[in-house]
Amino acid sequence: MTKNEKSSHELRFTQKLSLFFFSRTKTTALLWLVIVVFGALCYTTLLKREGFPTINTPYAFASGTYFVNDPSKVDSQVSQPLIDYLLKQDGVKKVTAQSSSNFYTVIVIYKDNVNAVTRSKQLDAQVKAAKILPAQANFQIKDFKFGFTPRGDNIVISFYGKQPTPTPVLAAQAKEAADFINSKNLALVKSASIVNPYDKVINPINGQAVIAQKSFDRYGSRVGNQNTFHDSIVIGIQAQPGADNLKLDKEVSAALDELNNNPKFANYNAVISASFAPQVRSQINELQRVLLEGLLAVLIVASLLIAVRASFITVISMITVILAVNAVLYLIGYSLNTITLFGLILSLSLVVDDTIIMTEAIDASRRKEKDPKEVIKIATGKISRAMIAATLTAALCFAPIAFVGGVLGSFVRAIPITIISALLISLLTALIFIPFLARYLLLSKKQLGKSAKKERSAGIEARIARFISAPMYWAKGSTKKLMFVGITAVVIGFSFIGASGALFGKVKFNIFPSAKDSNEISAQITFPSGISIQQAEAITDKVDAIIAKNTNENLVKASYYGQADIQQARMAIELIDYNSRSITAPTIIDNLQKQFDNFKLAKVKIGQTDAGPPASAFAAQINSDINRQGSNKLAKDIEEYLKTQPVKRPNGQTVQITDAAVSNASIYNRNSKSQYIEVTAQYKDTDTTTLLTLTEKAVKDKFTPTVVASYGIPKDSLKFDFGQETENQNNFKTLAIAFPLLLIAIYVLLVIEFRSLFQPFLIFMAIPFSLLGVVLGLYLTNNPFSFFASLGFFALIGLSIKNTILLTDYANQSRRAGMGPVDAAHEALAERFRPLVATSLTAVVSLIPLAILSPFWEGLAVVLIGGLIANTFLVVTVFPYFYLGSEYLRIRFSRKRAIIWLIGIGETIFLSVKVAGPKGILPGILLAILIIVIVEKFIRNRKNNL
DSSP: OOOOHHHHHHHHHHHHHHHHHHHHHHHHHHHHHHHHHHHHHHHIISSBBBBOOOOOEEEEEEEEOOSSSSSHHHIIIHHHHHHHTTTHHHHTEEEEEEESSSSEEEEEEOOOOOHHHHHHHHHHHHHHHHHHHHHOOOOEEEEESSSSSTTTSSEEEEEESSSOHHHHHHHHHHHHHHHHHTTTOOTEEEEEEEEEEEEEEOTTTTTTTEEEEOOOOOEEEETEEEEEEEEEEEEEEOOOOOOHHHHHHHHHHHHHHHHHHSSGTEEEEEEEEEEEHHHHHHHHHHHHHHHHHHHHHHHHHHHHTTOOHHHHHHHHHHHHHHHHHHHHHHHOOOOOOOHHHHHHHHHHHHHHHHHHHHHHHHHHHHHSSSSSHHHHHHHHHHHHHHHHHHHHHHHTTTTGGOOOOOHHHHTTTTTHHHHHHHHHHHHHHHHHHHHHHHHHHOOGGGSTTTSSOOOHHHHHHHHHHHHHHHHHHHHHTOOHHHHHHHHHHHHHHHHHHHHHHHTTTTSBOSOOOOOSOOOOEEEEOOOOOOOOHHHHHHHHHHHHHHHHHHHHGEEEEEEEEBOEEEEEEEEEEEEEEETTOOOHHHHHHHHHHHHHOOOOOOOOOEEEOSSSOOOOOEEEEEOOOSSHHHHHHHHHHHHHHHSSSSSEEESSEEEEEEEEEEOOTOOOOTTTEEEEEEEEESSSSOHHHHHHHHEEEHHHSSSSSHHHHHHOOTTEEEOOOHHHHHHHHHHHHHHHHHHHHHHHHHHHHHHHTTTTTTTTHHHTTHHHHHHHHHHHHHTTTTTOOOOOHHHHHHHHHHHHHHHHHHHHHHHHHHHTTTOOHHHHHHHHHHHHHHHHHHHHHHHHHHHHHHHHTEEEEEEHHHHHHHHHHHHHHHHHHHHHHHHHHHHHHHSSSSSSHHHHHHHHHHHHHHHHHHHHHGHHHHHHHHHHHHHHHHHHHHHHHHHHHH
């Protein structure tokens, strides 16, 4: 075997892979071109655009009429038989019902993995065949569909008269307009139909069929300098399966242009009042803006810290990764929607790492070698193992999200798939395409060897690394000095960790908080019992007038989407974009709410519409099967208690409860088989998850089982149901349970990679190093720790651990080359300082506009920015000394003895924290160090005496 053959045989797989594509320029260029072109085609054309991904939601709704003018009869003769029957059917987990004088609504919750569409059709047929309802009762059960109306319309058209028009005439004209749209045979439209405000019902007294109005609608918009509301009829558009929302919106808009120009509809207007297209378009623009900002940050930072040509390689590589991810999304059947776009934006801060690390390694190696192949071989050999470990670790960080259950899990499952795909593709891009690009941009003859032009930043970076390493060399050769600098580093590192623990209690917690601004708000009107549909319309007109006056130039359009009835009405109000507004949505909400504080005709609640699920209200439910009067009295007392007793936080601060109210006495509620009366409440503060838990505890403490029994009802009659919030909390707990398993999986991976039981613990120091930046960032920007913030934290774990992996791996290489611990630690810092700072700084710079300009992304961006700044600072200043300490333990102690010491140190710190809280971390560390010094000195003296 020749020397070259032997050298080739000893190359790692990653080196062989990089050299294979580096040597075959035509093959690599063709492969790169195919990926880029196909990815661009997927992004621009092939990937369909959706508001939210299409998933199976385990819900169904049954609603209908039973005209008896008595809610107790509707409950006993319709709702109760329905619930009793449905609960016995396969696949049904829970059933709730609400009954009013002539109407009822039943919600069916299926067990997981039940196909809601198929099962709902079966249950509808079964109930009708079983004839369990009175003949006069109207009944239909349908699966829940995501859309703007209960039936799941993808687009809502508001049809209104240019002059006041009677509702029956308006409805008839709207039906003709829907028929006109259907006659166009639009490719993406399945059907167009009105949300009929009238229903044919049977009068149970005389058996006659009558037409009764059950709902109404209004459409508001700003025309000129005035906000105007019109009586309207909703036309709902059902899209064809798999329709692209942007193309659908364009198609329907063209049809409406024809309709509005048709002489037959000259006295009417038809406008799109709801569509997913603007939201999707906005999110795509957001992605493109963030990508451009990220690429600009890469160009600037990489040019300053590495080399101008190297920055172009990194930018091209990042674009390649993003386009390749779009290709993967298309091939696995995903769409561009709210969730996958979220994953892509989060991926941007992750994929920059591999690209910069590989580019920097090639840039550093080209100054020492004159053969381009040798440069690639050396660069890949130095960083590929650490890069693979770091990438797999970052990918593992998002695995727990795949285990989130329920509807939330179905929605967010695309996030880990998108991000893990991006990470793996970025690794392959770094190994395959960056060497190929470097051939033309970095590895010409003039750019190789010691004669190559040296970047000015390299000298600055080297001086910084020497400055950080100076205490090591000062202490080199002296055990006492090394102990002193080591203890100093430990104290600094754990002071940061202790400070984060002390500050964490001040950060609020809310799984899905409201954004600090939004382009949509809502008005929820709850009408008094016993009113007619005409009275409800009259009250609504007064509400509309107040909203029109007080939203001024900020209003774009508003509609009830045909969902206003005699019980309640919910208006969706679209505002002009928050980047063009001088006032935030929360301020508009506060101003509007003040106008309705003394509104006597109905209860009006103004709220904010966000991307996540709406905030749940506090809800206490009192069983009313046995003694409705006693249950109602208890409900009134709980209501009074909530109105007079603010919620107390553990730190002593109080939060005022608002809108405490008992459910309408004329409405009968059922949860499974039991009737209940409900007490609800809202909060002035926004950390709903925490406040719900605190309020539940306070009510339980006040109204104990003994107190409940004193109202003449069973002592276990008081229950709590927070709706979606309860499911969200359970799903969030899944992440908390999965987190330790995640750390174990990462530990095993690192043990295999580093062939050490101890060094993975050292690498894990990156996680607590980030905490102060995370907590301080959230606290200073007044953002709660939320589901989205937790996703940022998972991304941060991957980014942080990647830094310590690179330093540890390079130091280990230096140790294997014969260097001592101090020289190895310094060499690792000197060689890895540039890519470490470059990757972190690039991510931070690219995230700053996102944190400043986008209320939705602010919390996630703050977590990443704060965590990266804190982690990078501690990793470059403190971590090398932690590595020195680990090497000292490895050399001085056997593995068994080191493990015993680690357990002892951990136990000492744990006891200190248990006694003194987070403030006990630093004293616990100092105590542990003192014990080590004393015991080791005793052992050493004893050995000397022997």
